[in-house]
Amino acid sequence: MTDATYATMDEAACAAFLREEVVPEMHADPECDRRPDAEPPTYRWLNGHYPGFVKHLQREFDASPADFYREHVLDGGEDDDYDWGLPDGEAAERTRNRLEAHLDELRYRGHPETTIRPYRARLKKYVQLYCDLHGPDLLDGLRDESRRAEEIDRAFTVCKVLDRTLQTPAARRKYVEDVRRFYRELVDAGYISYNPMRRMETRLGLDVPEWDNPSLSERDVETLWAEADTRRERLLVVGLCGWGLRPSELAALHVRQVVLEPEDDDYPFLDFRDGDRKNGPGTVAMLAGADVLDARLDAMADRDGWTGYVFPSEHAEAGHVHVDTLRRWFADLVARTDVTVRGEAPTPKYGRRFWYSLYGEAVVEVAERFTPVAEAQGSADANVVLENYLSEADRRMHLREVMADSLEGLFT
Structure with a gap:
């Protein structure tokens, strides 16, 4: 969309643009660390994606993008009679x-x-x-x-x-x-x-690997783990690479989200079902490295005035470290190793991508397990069996088994 097109937008059109264009993009973009239903996008992210729109808000309405977002998306409602933009008939x-x-x-x-x-x-x-x-x-x-x-x-x-x-x-x-x-x-x-x-x-062509989004390799993760010499650094590596958390989720992790001894689950997990996660599953299984978090919580519990955050901060208003602090810790750890990706020092998102690459491989392996079943059902694609014949619980069980095998030995 051109700057000239933005210039024709009144306040209602700008609000609709946020709800119908910006919010879906925030949900879909793994690089956006904000939850659209709870907080506005960062200025850097919004200006990077929609610079003309940001200029229009500032020029025409004398409004910061964050304030305009809060007023029209977080606090504002929509008509019950939703306009789908369809013709009559x-x-x-x-x-x-x-x-x-x-x-x-x-x-x-x-x-x-x-x-x-x-x-x-x-x-x-x-x-x-x-x-x-x-x-x-x-x-x-x-x-x-x-x-x-x-x-x-x-x-x-x-x-x-x-x-x-x-x-x-x-x-x-x-x-x-x-x-x-x-x-x-x-x-x-x-x-x-x-x-x-x-x-x-x-x-x-969306099932082709995103070569422009490189990740850490298994050897890189092993190197970072071997170099991590504090509980904080070990938890940093496990949280990003072993659990696939976003940097912002790891920075804000709280003891109330930690279930180390579940009654109805084979693995310890993190519970994000109270709206602490932008999108994705409400729980995250800790298929490896839960002992690292357990040790960190034991150490934190001995601190006077501890408020429950895994990475607490006495100075931050939120009570936990800012995501930029976590990125700095990760950069310090990387700097002590020879780990590079395409000649550059990796950032925390490279660890999350490592988890996703393992998950993608696990999906393929589980599908291959059911190839004989698919053939017996008269289908050339094992994914049909996964989608139509296995329950969600069974699919999750098989994927967890493969993921746990892949992560075994990395964080010990």
Whole structure:
């Protein structure tokens, strides 16, 4: 979007832009350390992604981006009669009704509005593009198996347009995942016969490794662990590389989130279900290195006036160290080793990427385990078995087993 386009936006349009463009991008961008439903984006992040929009806010409304975000996203509401931007007519009305019914079902299941709003914004963007390209009825062709190839191509065309407008592979994948979820629930409810988004990542090339996002290698992690000579540094390596936490999540970790002896789980875990996490699972299993956190908590408990933060700070208003402090600790540890990635010193996000690379390998390995089952079911793809025949608990169990084997021995 050009600066000239921003210049035409009034206050309501700017607020809608934040809700429908910026918030979904924050959710999708792993480099954004802010939770969109609780805090505004940092100036650096927002200006890096939308510099023209930032200038427009400052020039036209004499408002800081953070204050404008708080007023219009965190404190402001939206009309109950949501504008999907669809044309008039029966076909568009059928589409609108299905979208609203889907969101109502999510609310019935307990999904909060803070997660529904960005999800709805992503669906809206897809639906509007579909209507612009193919007409206002998303569902008619999906009831007819003879039109499967045509409808999959239509969805692919929409996704190619989205692909050119979104800034990161993570954001593109998020749109595909959300739209696929909408279609999947319509299939489950019997409204349509098939899901046109089922293998869309492959067609878009989004299942290709992101070579521009390098990670630490297993040898790098071993080197950093061997060099870590304090509980704080060991916990730094384990939290980033062994649990896949964001730097901001690790910096703010509190004892109330730590479950070292769970009653109904095979592994200790961290509980983020009170809204302490931007997105992703509400719990994080500690498949390795839980003893490191246990030792750190024992040491902290002996301190006078300890407030429960794993990395406390007497000076910070939040009560815990700032994420920049954690980054500095990590840089100090790296500086004592010969670890580099593409000739540069890695930052904490490289450790989180290491965890994700292991997770990706675990998904492939689990899928390969079920190849014989898939063949017996008449499918050429083992992922079909994982998606349709295994319960969520069983999938999680198999993935944890593989991940635990991968992490075994790294943090001992």
